[in-house]
Amino acid sequence: MxxxxxxxxxxxxxxxxxxxxxxxxxxxxxxxxxxxxxxxxxxxxxxxxxxxxxxxxxxxxxxxxxxxxxxxxxxxxxxxxxxxFSLAAFNLSYAVKFHSLSHRQVLGTLMSLGMTRAKFGDILLKDDVIQIIVAEEIAVFVQNNLNSIGKSPIKLERITFNELVEIEDDWQSRHGTISSLRLDVLISEFYHISRQKAQALIKAEHVKVNQKIIDSTSFICGEGDLLSVKGFGRGMLLSIDGMSKKEKWRIQYGVKK
Structure with missing residues (x-):
C-alpha cells in the first residue's frame, strides 16, 4: 500500500x-x-x-x-x-466605543495585505481585546501596513506570548459510533440532526472543512479535520478508534458553538 x-x-x-x-x-x-x-x-x-x-x-x-x-x-x-518558531504577537488597539470588529473582518483585512493564510496564526478575540499571531518574517510589514479594519483605525502594539489573552477551551469532547466517515454522517452525529438536514446544509455551501467550502455530501473526513457549519458552530474529528463488532467506526470528536 x-x-x-x-x-x-x-x-x-x-x-x-x-x-x-x-x-x-x-x-x-x-x-x-x-x-x-x-x-x-x-x-x-x-x-x-x-x-x-x-x-x-x-x-x-x-x-x-x-x-x-x-x-x-x-x-x-x-x-x-x-x-x-519565529512568531510575533500583536495587540490591536481601536475605538471600542464606536466600532465592533469580528474575526472575519480581521482575517479579511490581513489577507488583503497580500500574504497567504500560511503566514498568519490564530486571531484571538475576547471581550474588546483583539490579538493576532503572525510569522516573524512579516511582522514589520504587518505593523507598518495594517492601519485600519473596515472603518475603524487601528494601532498595533507588539506583545509577548505571556500577554496573550486566555481563551477558554470550550470544546465538548464526545465519543460516537457511526456508519461511515462521510461528511453528512459526521455532521448528523456532531449536531444531532438528520442526515437529510446535514445534506441540505452541505449542498447550500454552509459547511467548511479546514476553512474550505465543501459541497459534496460524500466527502470523506479524516483525523484532525475541522468542520464549520453555519448556525451550528464548529466540530473537530479528534480520532478514529477503529471498527466495532457491528462494523461501525468508533470516533472521538469535539464540538463548540
Whole structure:
C-alpha cells in the first residue's frame, strides 16, 4: 500500500512536501521551520514524521491551545525553544466605543495585505481585546501596513506570548459510533440532526472543512479535520478508534458553538 492511499488526492502535494522536509533535515542534519499549519496538516505531519530516531516534529503557535501552529522538524540532537518558531504577537488597539470588529473582518483585512493564510496564526478575540499571531518574517510589514479594519483605525502594539489573552477551551469532547466517515454522517452525529438536514446544509455551501467550502455530501473526513457549519458552530474529528463488532467506526470528536 502506498503512503498516498492514506490521504486525499488534494493532500498529496503537502504529503510530498513533508517527505521532502524530512529528507532535508536528515541529510543536512539541521532544523526546518514551516509556515503555519492547520489541524489537519499538523496531523499529517505527525503521522509521516512519527517518532523517528533521526528527526522529530514539534509544533508551536504562541500559546498552548493554539489551533494554527508552525512546525519545526529537527534532528534528535537538537532541543527546540519557543524562539525557534519565529512568531510575533500583536495587540490591536481601536475605538471600542464606536466600532465592533469580528474575526472575519480581521482575517479579511490581513489577507488583503497580500500574504497567504500560511503566514498568519490564530486571531484571538475576547471581550474588546483583539490579538493576532503572525510569522516573524512579516511582522514589520504587518505593523507598518495594517492601519485600519473596515472603518475603524487601528494601532498595533507588539506583545509577548505571556500577554496573550486566555481563551477558554470550550470544546465538548464526545465519543460516537457511526456508519461511515462521510461528511453528512459526521455532521448528523456532531449536531444531532438528520442526515437529510446535514445534506441540505452541505449542498447550500454552509459547511467548511479546514476553512474550505465543501459541497459534496460524500466527502470523506479524516483525523484532525475541522468542520464549520453555519448556525451550528464548529466540530473537530479528534480520532478514529477503529471498527466495532457491528462494523461501525468508533470516533472521538469535539464540538463548540
Amino acid at each position: 502506498s503512503i498516498y492511499d492514506h490521504y486525499r488526492k488534494e493532500e498529496h502535494v503537502f504529503v510530498d512536501q513533508v517527505i521532502n522536509w524530512k529528507d532535508q533535515v536528515i541529510e543536512r542534519y539541521s532544523p526546518k521551520l514551516t509556515d503555519f499549519l492547520d489541524l489537519r496538516e499538523q496531523k499529517i505531519m505527525s503521522t509521516i514524521i512519527g517518532n523517528q530516531s533521526e528527526c522529530i516534529a514539534a509544533f508551536f503557535g504562541g500559546r498552548e491551545n493554539s489551533e494554527r501552529k508552525r512546525a519545526l522538524i529537527y534532528p534528535n540532537y537538537y532541543s527546540p525553544m519557543d524562539e525557534d
